[in-house]
Amino acid sequence: MALSLLEDHRDLAEAVAAFAARNSAVADTRANFTRYAAGEQPDSWKALVSQGLHAVHLPEEYGGDGAGLAELAVVVEQLGMTLYPGSYVPTVITGGVLAAGSGSAAATMLGELGNGATGAVCSGSLVAERSAAGWTVSGTADPALGLPGADVVLVQARSSEGALWFRLTPAATAVVEVEDGIDLTRSIGTLTLTEHQVSAAEIVDGLSPHRVELIVNTVYAAEASGLAGWALRTAVEYVKTRVQFGSPVGSFQAVQHKAAMMLVRSEIACAAAWDAARSEEHDVDQQTLVSAQAALAALPIGIENALECVTLLGGVGFTWEHDAHLYWRRALSIAAVVGAEERWAHTLGERSADAVRDFSFVDPDMLPELRAEVRRVFADVELLPDDGTTDASWAPAKGSARRARFAEAKLVAPHYREPYGLGAGPQEQAVIAHEFAIRGWAQPSTVIGEWVLPTILEHGNAEQQDRFVDPTLRADIIWCQLFSEPGAGSDLAGLSTKARKVDGGWVISGQKVWNSGAHEADWGVCLARTDADAPKHRGLSYFLVDMTSAGIDVRPLKQSTGKSEFNEVFLDDVFVPDECLVAEPGQGWKLAATTLSNERLSMGSHLHHGSSEQFRQVIADGSHDCSREDAVEGLGRSISRELALSAMNLRGVSARLAGQEPGAEISVSKVYNALAQREGSRDLLRLLGPRAAVVDPRANYGIDHIGLPSILFGGGTVEIQLNVIAQRVLGLPRS
Template sequence: MPLPLTDDQRALAESVAAFARRSAPMESTRATFDDSAAGARPAFWEALLRQGLHALHLPEKHGGADAGLVELAVVVEQLGRALVPGPYLPTVTASAVVAAAGEGALRDELLAAFADGATGALVRSTGLRAESVEFGWTVSGSSEPVLGLPGADVVVVRAEGADGPVWFRVRAADAAVRTESGTDLSRSVGRLELEAYVVSADEVLPAPAPDLVDVTVNSLLAAEASGLAAWCLSTAVEYVRTRVQFGKPIGSFQAVQHKAAMLLVRAERITAAAWDAARSAGQPAEQQRLAAAQAALTALPLAIDAALECVTLLGGIGFTWEHDVHLYWRRAISIASSVGTEEEWARRLGEVALTAERDFSFVDADALPELRAQVGAVLDEVLTLPPDPVSSTGWASARGGPRMARLAEAGLVAPHYPKPYGIGAGPHEQAVIAAEFARRNLPQPTTIIGEWVLPTILAGGTPAQQERFLTPTLRGEIVWCQLFSEPGAGSDLAGLSTRAEQVEGGWKLNGQKVWTSSAHEADWGVCLARTDPDAPKHKGISYFLIDLRTPGVDIRPLVQSTGMAEFNEVFLDDVVVPDDCLLGEPGQGWKLATTTLTEERVSMGGMLPHGGARLVKRAIAEGSYATSRAEAVRVLGRNTARELSLGALNLRSVQTLLAGARPGAEISVQKVYNALAQREGSRGILTLLGPLGTLTGSSVDPASDFVLDHIALPSVLFGGGTIEIQLNVIAQRILGLPR
């Protein structure tokens, strides 16, 4: 999914993409490498100015369109996808930073120049020092390499003064610019070299807020990275779909499919990070700090990986000078390098994450006041009731208590369900309800496995089945388990062998299920069994509701490597299930198993059960690490970045729903990356422990123990289908690669 979400943004993206195709074909870009490296204006510059793309984000009174940073990022993404050469990105970055500065004559002058079509560059470098003198400042030093500096008409500079940064304008005619040989062949790069350069008071720019500068720069670079990754994805997928080896398209080989699917995962994360950074421009400084670091730490490095993966999928042809992919690869390296090191951004994100969390809410604090008051009154009443019991093992459901019963009565256990079970809450309403729970530090209730079971009963059950099971489950009086996996089938649910034979008044089931979460604590289970052994794999399967107290049900806990027994193997020996516990018709089991309600629960944020930021923060607070504090903070930064990736993907899914569309690839990406992020994050925590990793705490709660947090990972990596199975789904169903 590209960066734009609204109809207006999509129309803008289509217009810019068409302009890029007409004005900057790749053969023209290749023919003008020398001119681009020298900073010359490309031939299409005047046409770009006529389109107003250079001034989209500038204030209307200065000749701009007063659009936001997200709209500017949409333009940058599309131009990046076409690898449009020249000074556009450096120019709009410089002008956006000037627009963020305080009011003043110099700001007005520079904005007018940018609106008239001046090119620009932004120089932010620790290599430049400003010294206060009677008439202003003198500046000396040499900057780091700056994109777009050679050839820039307006050079905006930040230098380090004794009391903080000094922002000023350097007149291009007076600047000493050393042109360098750039990694990106389609854009100039150089160093600004100043020796006692005199800056008069009227050349000083009111300092823009530093966090706003960071998020402006990083979101635009990330938007270009999103465009680069999108091109790499489409190019690689088209190639592997048509390239034939061993008599088959190479896109039919699983190894190739997985590489292509992971390329999609990277591209979606890049886009989400760029979008989240751009939208943070209007948020408090702390939020901008989180989003800017996330863009630098996620989007920009991943663009390099995406380009390299494209090369490997293209094979030898991708490694030749003639193929365009190396130009995208070079640009990805260039823009990622321009913001500084990943280690520094990991440190910066870790420091802010110690005390702040990203706000992924999408409704105003005063939105839907009547609903807030209604929900708030119920929650205040709930807080006066005795706490409900908690599960004795892991994350399993506990028996309901007075609090869950009251919430179920009010339709707040699953507010997205239709009445009388919920309140039919859409995304906005769910967000308001979640905010009211959070305001009271009250966890939102969950039925765990019931989250999958109840929507299926709602969609395919009879009124009697709905009445029998929904309300008691929402009250916590019925705990469910899911009898799907089998020893011989694993992730291949369609290959199950449990049989159901019709008998008088019902069905007799025989078979074995395994890895059944919480079966030892559950009251009922949903079971897939084959009712027609002659039907093809996905057909002939039916969906049963089994009372686990029925004779013939034998539940045997499986002790995990953590020492806990959250999973079970379940044996069904002539278990009789009455007719009224068959859900739907015989043979509809597969369809029912994949059913969810149209209005699904909205997920906000991306807190990870394993390898999450909360564990790293706890380790830092307790001093439970053997490395330096700086390294512990960097690990926190990386783990936080993973959670922010998921939070941004979740929010984009919600915004897609609000725009009237159905979410696309980001749903599958969330499933894959959630598992990957937990694996990477948990492994990152282990790197901090040193000799402390020889010890474990209690096996009662693996999530509270640093080592057991890692050992418990298989439940995440296998549950709901392995990462590899999910990659197959992405490759075949989303990317359309041949089976």
């Protein structure tokens, strides 16, 4: 869950965590609430300054390390996990903003901050007018964290000429009122100016609104990620050991689901802060997108996880003595000063009308020989006739010369080992994916074969591999999956389909259900029970079944949408030869659960239900039964969900490229993808009003919503996925 992916970032995070462990005891923080509210700093401030943590992002000429937002975010997240008190975060925000400005006033303040001064930034209802001496400013700013006691105060006011930034000089015309902050560990105050005079020497030039916003939102998002991570760890540690009704409460499914969702939210907050920090090197449109996303996606999660931590702790979490409410208070405080969630949703929606987040990450000059070969294949494919395999999917179309060319070049599954693939590692996969992406082409897919072939390659014999892998890559063989049964859906090991041994093979009898593509599949992978006396997970075997075999009856299932996208399959004494049993009898569960380390990298995201494209269409044709502002807010939330998925996927890819094993983001993405489509589809219906009651073949939003179960059930229900996260990722006990 940590922001740090690269080795130097991980080293930095470890160093900061060690510093915080020595210098940020919450017991000491509690003893100094009054001091911190007045603007005093913790006793460890000098030690923090001596280690340069206050200036990691400042230019070297001002005593800083010359690093960027990514490094600063790593430090902020780690200190947030320990609730480091005082004005650290307001100070580093002030420094970050000033470093983006110019002029002597900015240079002077940066020098002071580099030497250990504290800072704060104020903005709000302040109005500046030209005067003989420079500017006259009046009004009251919004409450600002770190303002009371700050050595350096940077103020923004509005004028007819644009934003005016200046250093606050103490005067009778400038009054700072100390507020009673909800966060007990740092100060907050309100600045009121009454015809306050600002000279030219106090002006800070060169500050762009988008740059200031990016710095503020990224830093607070990083802190929210740290708060959310602390809440998760605290809750999980507690429920693992707290016993009720004779069992650890962490073994109760309701508790496990709460904890798993805390992990999902933590990953989203972390990904949003990480994506915002890395956008420092991107263009303005990209920065404005991720800045709004950081505020919308990360800040509320700090609050949600803190509250869920309290609910999992129970009564003890609701006491003054427990630290949970201190983290909760800070999460509430930083979300408040960043601004209203609805405003950021609307802002993201508006900004997304003209910009799309670019998640490309591969150097265009990386692996030039591989790129050249891929481009030669593309040139060949473009010359071949349109035979039903299009660049929109490159999905299987039998007899396709285009698909055969991709298979011949080993680009259908480049991560497979030779001779079926290129043995492409993460870097090679990323380059190939980039070449497809820059042409707007989808990568080839074997659909159900994406799950079947890795199992055959890992556990099948050489004859099975030769017989099935290449033809599937060419799309000469289409697969279906015969796993689920009417009486064994998510409880796959409870299936009742039986296989009995006969001369030369096996005879399978039973019923399968929810089999997508079974009506057009050539082969199916089938789990069947071969040992009725063995424990249910050990008595299963994994068969490859010819779908033209005698005794197979495929019947379409008409769904509530009116469509028939799935099937039920009846197997009545279907003979399967010995050579179509994969591995040994009784190993079926192991094979079904196989997840290979060389699986295809997941890049980007696509939401079918409740996608941003659907929101854009509703706004474009004016079919929403609400204000345009409300519709744009809905678009913003849809965009936020897609950005969250893409950022999590990219973090996973980046970790692989950095030599790390895939982490929790894989399981989290599966859960969040389903939940995001559910939320998006429902949000879309909320905008439509009467139109949603009519079946419209051009934009059938109501029927689209009714089709959600295919997403919510497919590959295991969300609840089963949450069980997996709770038990396998968080280590909570089984009931």
